[in-house]
Amino acid sequence: MLSLPVPALLAVCLSTGQLRLPRAPVVWLVSLIFSLILSVGAVVLFQQGTFLIGGQRAAILSTFEPITSLVVGFLVFHENISFRLLAGAALVIAATVIIAVFDMLELKKKRCNT
Structure with a gap:
């Protein structure tokens, strides 16, 4: 569901000249590390929590x-x-x-x- 707006937003940014990407490689590296930690960390912690408290309670807390x-x-x-x-x-x-x-x-x- 999240993937639908992404191409539309990219098209708007490209057509209006508003797309600004970082030029320094260190910024790309930090962005990649940050996104991996957040996405993988969230999944791992949610799975661990589900294991500890059970699926039903995890669903209720969600x-x-x-x-x-x-x-x-x-x-x-x-x-x-x-x-x-x-x-x-x-x-x-x-x-x-x-x-x-x-x-x-x-x-x-x-x-x-x-």
């Missing part, structure tokens, strides 16, 4: 990613928070709580039946 980006955007980048964003965050939290509660109830039923 639902908080949009809320985390909302909070970081507000605190670090001083972005405006609209009612629509707050409502969306409330829906994500509510859905996560509902999933967790139903999972706990289902687990209790299984324990009682055995």
Whole structure:
């Protein structure tokens, strides 16, 4: 899904003359190392976390990613928070709580039946 806008953005940048690439090799090297650390590190840490806490809990915790980006955007980048964003965050939290509660109830039923 991310790959669709990339060619369009590249075409716009090339046609308007706004594409600026670094010329120094050290900048390319730092960019490559930074991107590899972030992408590979994120995957490895997520996989390790999933192994430690289980797939179900990792999936539930992953639902908080949009809320985390909302909070970081507000605190670090001083972005405006609209009612629509707050409502969306409330829906994500509510859905996560509902999933967790139903999972706990289902687990209790299984324990009682055995």
